[in-house]
Amino acid sequence: MQPKKIYLNGARTCKQDGMTVSEPKSVFISYAKADTQHANRLYDDLKKVGLTAWKDTDIKPGANRENAISSAMKRSGYFIPLFSSISIAQSGNSQKELRDAVEINKTLPQNKVYIIPVRLDDCQVPELHCRRMKNRILKTLTS
Numbered sequence: 001m002q003p004k005k006i007y008l009n010g011a012r013t014c015k016q017d018g019m020t021v022s023e024p025k026s027v028f029i030s031y032a033k034a035d036t037q038h039a040n041r042l043y044d045d046l047k048k049v050g051l052t053a054w055k056d057t058d059i060k061p062g063a064n065r066e067n068a069i070s071s072a073m074k075r076s077g078y079f080i081p082l083f084s085s086i087s088i089a090q091s092g093n094s095q096k097e098l099r100d101a102v103e104i105n106k107t108l109p110q111n112k113v114y115i116i117p118v119r120l121d122d123c124q125v126p127e128l129h130c131r132r133m134k135n136r137i138l139k140t141l142t143s
Contacts, residue, residue, distance in 0.1 A: 026052040028076035030097040032087035038120055039082055056093070069093070073100060078113070084120040098126070 027046055031039035039055055046053040054076060059068045073079060079101040087094060105114045117125055 025050070026054065026076045027078045027080055028073050028097075028101075029053060029055040029080050029082065030094050030101070031055070031082040032084070032090055032092065032094045034086040034090070035082050035084050035120060038084075042080070042082070042118070069097065070100065073097065073104060079104070079115050080118055081115070082118050082120055083123055083125050085123040087120075088123050088126060 029039050029043055029046075043053045043055055054072045056065070056069065058072070059065055079097075081094065081098050081101070101115050108114055119125055
């Protein structure tokens, strides 16, 4: 018998066995302002194929920005950080989001892929300090 699922937030997450579980079809897009055009295109493309995409422009007026971002990251099944030569040279929200995503990733099961980095140009992607993620990506690429 399947455990009872209680859906919350428009079926984005559910409570299962007392734990909040994210819906695998929801995606959080993290980007620097310089990469807005790429983020918008990815956002639109993900929605066209039926995924629930989220980026900072989805924050409702008057909402606490930090809380809205943290909540959206925890509800999302995937975290897609966009990296470019400009974005990796800057400090700001996208760097904090990446650190928070690495912490969320540490709480997930070994076989769960959460962070999917996207390189927009020939930049050096930052070390994510997440050996499990690297091993899963390498395993997927070599299978």
